[in-house]
Structures are given as C-alpha cells and as structure tokens.
Amino acid sequence: MSLLILFKGDVPPHWKSLKAEGLEVKSLKEGLPPLEGKFVVVVGDRELAERLKVGYMTEEEAEDFYKFLIQRLSSS
Secondary structure (H helix, E strand, O other): OEEEEEEOOOOOHHHHOOOOOOEEEEEHHHOOOOOOOEEEEEEOOHHHHHHHOOEEEOHHHHHHHHHHHHHHHHOO
C-alpha cells in the first residue's frame, strides 16, 4: 500500500525532494489524483479530508511527520 500526501496549496520544496518507496506527494492545485489502494492524508483542508473520508494533518503536523520520515530514512 502506498501513502499519498495531498497538500492544499503548493507542495513545499523539501517535500518534493523526499524520495521514499510507496510515498507520493502532490498538490490539490493539480486536481485530485486517483485514491484507490492508497492511504491518503490531506494537509491543510480538513473539510476535504472529511468528505473524502481520508486522514488529515495540519501543516505543522505534516512538518513533524516530514522530520520523522527523514530520520527514519537516514537510519535505513
């Protein structure tokens, strides 16, 4: 299963450079990509996350998660 992180606005540059197997990072400005078979988290738009019945993170939580991912990827 892959993880799709959807940002309400532009994808922050440091997220664009993050490469990890099974991780997709996209902007909702590009439209809604296919969600089937993915764990989806919307960043910055709780109402959309609730309508889609997917996960939600604030921008601050997304940055904490980014730091966690970097730490885990560097220890692999």
